[in-house]
Amino acid sequence: MSQSATRAIRAKCLDCSENFKSVAYCPAFECALWPWRFGCGPKSAAHRHGAHVTDPKRMPGGDVDLDELPTSPRDYEPGDPT
Numbered sequence: 001m002s003q004s005a006t007r008a009i010r011a012k013c014l015d016c017s018e019n020f021k022s023v024a025y026c027p028a029f030e031c032a033l034w035p036w037r038f039g040c041g042p043k044s045a046a047h048r049h050g051a052h053v054t055d056p057k058r059m060p061g062g063d064v065d066l067d068e069l070p071t072s073p074r075d076y077e078p079g080d081p082t
C-alpha cells in the first residue's frame, strides 16, 4: 500500500476515533482499516507498538475504560486490565 494511502487511513481513523489513544485501542476489530490504523502496515505497527496491536485477541475490547489503559499501546500488557 502506498504511503499516501496509509496516511489517508490514519487521517480517517483520527477523524473516526478522535485521538491517537482511541485509535490505538479501537475496538472495531471488524473494520477493514483496523490493521492499518497506525498509518502504516501491520508489520510496521507490530514493530513500532508491539505484536499485540495487530492481534484482536490480545487487545482490549470496547468494554474497557480507555482511561485505564496506558497511553502508549506498547505499554499495554495483553490481558490487562482484568
Ligand code: SF4
Pocket: 012, 013, 014, 016, 017, 023, 026, 027, 028, 031, 032, 033, 034, 035, 037
Ligand atoms: S479502524 Fe475503523 S473504526 Fe477504528 S478508528 Fe479506524 S476507521 Fe474508525
